[in-house]
Amino acid sequence: MTIASADHDTIEMELDELIPTLSLKEKVAMMSGKDFYKYYFSVDNRQFGVRAYNAGGGCEEIDLAPLSYADGPRGVRLPNGTTCFPVSMARGASWDVDLEHRIGSAMGVEARALGLTLLSNVCINLLRHPAWGRSQETYGEDPYHLGEMGAALVEGTQSQNVMATAKHLAANSIENARFKVDVTVSERALREVYLPHFKRVVDAGCATVMSAYNQVNGHYCAHNAHLLRDILKDEWGFEGFVHSDWVKGVYGADAAEAGLDIENPEPTFFGEDLVHAVKSGETNEAVVDEAVRRILRMQLRFSRAADPRSYSTSDVGCAAHAELAQEAAEKSMVLLKNNDILPLARNGARIAVLGRLADKVNLGDHGSSNVTPPYAVTPLAGIKNLVDRHIALQSDTSGDPIAAAALAKNNDIAIVIVGYTYFDEGEFIPGDVALEEVSGEEDAHRGGDRSSLRLPQADVDLIRSVAATGTKMVVCVMGGGAITMDEWSDLADAILMIWYPGMEGGTALARILFGDISPSGKLPFSIPAYESHLPYFDKHADDITYDMYHGYTLFDRESITPALPFGFGLSYTQFIYGDPTLEMIDDIALVRVKITNRGAMAGAEVAQLYVGFGNSVIDRPKKLLKGFKRLELEPGETAVAEFTLDRSAFAHYVERDKCWRLDPVPFEVLVGPASNLLKPCQTMLIWPE
Known part of the structure; x- marks a missing residue:
């Protein structure tokens, strides 16, 4: 969702005037969900997802209702006959960002038809190990692929003026131990492997982010100021709000200082405890003001945006x-x-x-x-x-x-x-x-x-x-x-x-x-030939270390041939790749490759572009996915897959200097139908100083 700068400025000025008029109690009341347990235990027979939930926000001063929330990676989770799409991992296998945008839009339509304003449907946790129980909710093992698919779902959902939630920030990829496990990860691995897809969806305008249950480097994610403040809000310029995962996602009022804006589903800590923390000087009231600003900012943006269509319960589970x-x-x-x-x-x-x-x-x-x-x-x-x-x-x-x-x-x-x-x-x-x-x-x-x-x-x-x-x-x-x-x-x-x-x-x-x-x-x-080829995984772990390598990057480093490689898939027809070409236009690398359907049947091919780092002077993966295009081709038809690359596709994170750097070495650019079937461009790419 985009907003005109004039509208942005108007909302910010309104908030400048409104927030100082609110009492501390009124402001803190916006920072948590309400009434979940009342319905859950007394009405809903301990069944989750049978109604939309109040997930914080709202302001009587400006006649703004609270956030109305439901889950939904494969469709809106309400008992109203909503459309069930294939799971996210299946849709990841389509490599079709246009399709994912349309699915997001359909989810947004059904959400609006059911009165929702917040949909928790964008799960982009990286698949580090395939034993992870919730792998079906995400798109795959590669950060670039995750980011592109997740951004498409965000943009599609928010095109219907429903706020999308990206989850779970961050390094959430063990299920059984999710409430306790502490993930130790270097700053470089965090930046290059476990965060790029979150940055991509933030750059796409995602309105909200959900914190994960687990710990990262000794801090629960809802209390992790480095993740929520230093990176997400300060460095990336995220303007939306962060809300906790449900029931067991918060451990104290100090999460507000760390950057958590809403505790869900109830004010266990973001109620009287937070009011007391502010009055006692443990928490600065400016932290509360910032959280309220972020919540109201998104609510006003979305509530005032023009709808692209009307909504009706007939949209729910419809033929289209x-x-x-x-x-x-x-x-x-x-x-x-x-x-x-x-x-x-x-x-x-x-x-x-x-x-x-x-x-x-x-x-x-x-x-x-x-x-x-x-x-x-x-x-x-x-x-x-x-x-x-x-x-x-x-x-x-x-x-x-x-x-x-x-x-x-x-x-x-x-x-x-x-x-x-x-x-x-x-x-x-x-x-x-x-x-x-x-x-x-x-x-x-x-x-x-x-x-x-x-x-x-x-x-x-x-x-x-x-x-x-x-x-x-x-x-x-x-x-x-x-x-x-x-x-x-x-x-x-x-x-x-x-x-x-x-x-x-x-x-x-x-x-x-x-x-x-x-x-x-x-x-x-990737599907391994043997489970022993995979990274260490313990579903009951109290602590675990994540490094730079998993999936195809690990197999490449160890010269292991997987049973089936990342990006692999057969067809009933035959696609022939020409030699890819590389051209520099200003500060952009333009890569093109001709693909011909040589078979007797129409089909679709997913062309994949990888950057090779074989000449790097530091430890880097041998190659990384940096582009993909899905082409629909009739028998005998030829089309050109075109990719653009900027400097960011080649950079690595330097922990000592806290910055991204591009080394002056030749980079290989490769294109093909799978990660093991790639043709290099004839010339390597050296970025000018």
């Missing part, structure tokens, strides 16, 4: 948004293997659909990102809807290997649906700690970080049993992150990563399997 969810699912699915079995013929073949997830509504985590859509198309339902009249279709959804094999051997092709559910990964719900009403011991400990990256053993047994019949087999994998496949991948004729694909996921899957469209997703993370 369902079509958008289908498009997202189609663009997200990643073809990982294909021994000339896909696409399937629409008629003539006998097909069996197998697996316990084949006809299960499996949309992802049941924590704060949960969505209750008006309907959901399962894989089996999607396949039946598309081709049931044209082929002999049979199914077994018991998950029993013997029954599946018996059915498979009487068919030409077996489509096997395997993977995870919300019990296996997601937000950690340890009973009362998360204030959720649960139904039994198993449900009380659902989700959280994974102990293994392998498929559940029952799924592996199913795959092996079907493979033993000799029937051609397509394995479709559901999940929110990297899943190792070495123990069974050789048995499959094709493998398709379908994620938690949203309410139209079954429709999208069928269209890809039967060739209505070509798969175009690319992995937003």
